[in-house]
């Protein structure tokens with residue numbers, strides 16, 4: 001029997017849902033009504049324990065959309081016949097990666113409301129933009145002046161360009177922190193980046209435990225200490241770490257350099273060749289889904305996951321009157337506790353530890369003010385920076401209050417998508433903060449009457465990331481896998497696509513004896529070594 005036929009048959013049968021697929025043998029209406037005797041004895045092919053040949057993905061963000069894409073790659077390569085349903089409670093694809101339009105007017109260039117940048121070593125995102133013909137735009141406004149604000153004064157102010165990419169070793173930085181701090185930091189980040197790239201190598205093993213992965217990458221000491229502790233052990237100037245690196249961790253992860261682990265600290269600094277997709281990063285995720293041929297159910301919240309004892313199938317429930325649908329595999333592609341899914345029987349699950357997320361306030365606005373208020377920053381007749389990052393260091397030193405926001409950045413002039421200028425000169429500004437930014441505060445910052453459009457959004461943006469060597473489980477039960485277990489290790493769009501590649505590979509291996517790539521052929525070490533040398537090789541896209 002060709003496996004395709006077996007799969008095709010079981011898919012057809014499962015259309016009859018539980019009664020058909022789960023309590024086999026049984027009365028098969030479409031076969032017994034058939035004049036012709038069945039060519040094969042289905043009872044020998046489909047024992048009671050065979051769940052339908054389907055995978056459910058919960059969530060259509062970076063993780064879920066890429067999971068569907070990886071499954072499609074396996075289908076192409078193995079002729080695997082599996083049906084994929086993606087469930088998404090929002091009415092859009094992208095999750096924490098989505099755009100809004102100034103004044104809610106689609107004639108304007110959209111603005112990222114969540115995840116905005118990725119970098120060149122993010123090989124899945126990079127490759128996706130290339131294969132899907134999406135235009136990348138560089139990140140950072142050359143005209144911006146960057147300042148690090150400590151709540152009372154700017155501890156550092158420097159020229160434009162993207163954060164750290166271009167001014168890491170400018171004279172002002174060297175003047176304040178010495179020459180070795182930026183150099184040593186760059187070296188530490190570079191060695192992390194080199195190690196990171198092994199995650200795309202042809203020989204990268206699938207992993208079932210992130211603690212073990214961290215250890216095999218040599219990152220145990222990195223995740224086990226705060227960024228501040230780790231940088232101190234690397235001989236990097238304490239002030240540099242507590243001001244400049246702090247500014248980077250606060251804008252990227254809403255956490256202080258002496259609070260979050262050093263791996264995320266380093267990721268905050270790996271800003272070389274930062275880019276976004278013109279028109280919105282979410283387009284990568286839309287393309288993943290479109291090219292996967294998966295069925296996407298928007299505005300459909302998964303409320304329950306019940307395992308059928310007889311077949312082992314997962315019954316995915318979406319509430320209301322809709323009947324649950326049975327699946328052989330389920331990929332959870334959202335933070336576990338945010339899904340509020342009831343899993344039954346609960347004892348089945350490997351326990352998922354509680355994971356708090358940083359509650360972030362994003363305020364987007366347009367203003368006719370060319371710069372923020374100099375008076376607010378005590379600059380007198382001076383000009384305030386248009387990229388204000390912040391440090392916690394004054395509080396740390398016991399000398400003052402926390403800055404009122406995490407970051408405030410000008411994102412260029414308001415422009416029509418066709419390049420035409422807007423009716424009047426306005427700039428788009430993005431503020432990240434721990435608390436709501438009130439209208440009166442904005443009026444004070446940009447001048448009375450100078451604020452046009454304002455949009456506020458609260459996100460559970462990324463995990464709270466203290467040092468740890470213990471990470472959530474990836475396999476929660478037979479057939480049930482958890483992509484966002486990876487987030488407390490690293491939380492970015494890219495790493496969610498790496499985590500989903502791994503999860504899909506585990507699932508296909510465990511349930512279908514397949515994988516995203518064919519198993520390595522013994523004696524082919526030479527070919528593998530050749531591929532490993534090709535720095536364009538990206539595991540999953542290439543095999």
Ligand SMILES: Cc1cc2nc3c(=O)[nH]c(=O)nc-3n(C[C@H](O)[C@H](O)[C@H](O)COP(=O)(O)OP(=O)(O)OC[C@H]3O[C@@H](n4cnc5c(N)ncnc54)[C@H](O)[C@@H]3O)c2cc1C
Pocket residue numbers: 058059060061062063064087088089090094095096097113114115116117118300301302303333334335338339340341360362459460461462484491492493494496
């Ligand atoms: C303001 C902000 C800035 C950021 N900046 C960056 C950045 O510059 N670069 C970067 O790489 N990352 C950034 N991040 C982090 C990045 O957004 C995330 O790491 C990544 O997008 C997570 O993708 P995901 O698919 O795992 O989760 P999500 O994008 O959260 O997707 C999960 C999806 O699951 C859905 N869902 C949840 N429960 C259910 C349910 N029960 N049934 C059905 N659907 C459900 C949700 O609606 C959601 O769409 C930022 C995040 C924020 C908020």
Ligand SMILES: *[C@@H]1O[C@H](CO)[C@@H](O)[C@H](O)[C@H]1NC(C)=O
Pocket residue numbers: 072073075076291292293
């Ligand atoms: C998606 O569907 C199209 C049209 O039916 C088909 O040509 C393509 O091979 C399918 N791709 C995958 C990954 O299933």
Ligand SMILES: *[C@@H]1O[C@H](CO)[C@@H](O)[C@H](O)[C@H]1NC(C)=O
Pocket residue numbers: 104
């Ligand atoms: C934005 O415009 C769309 C389309 O006109 C509308 O459906 C939506 O409600 C508007 N959103 C806001 C926040 O005003």
Ligand SMILES: *[C@@H]1O[C@H](CO)[C@@H](O)[C@H](O)[C@H]1NC(C)=O
Pocket residue numbers: 209210211212471472473474
């Ligand atoms: C991962 O491995 C570590 C060390 O072997 C172990 O202590 C931990 O329980 C494992 N974690 C999971 C989620 O299985």
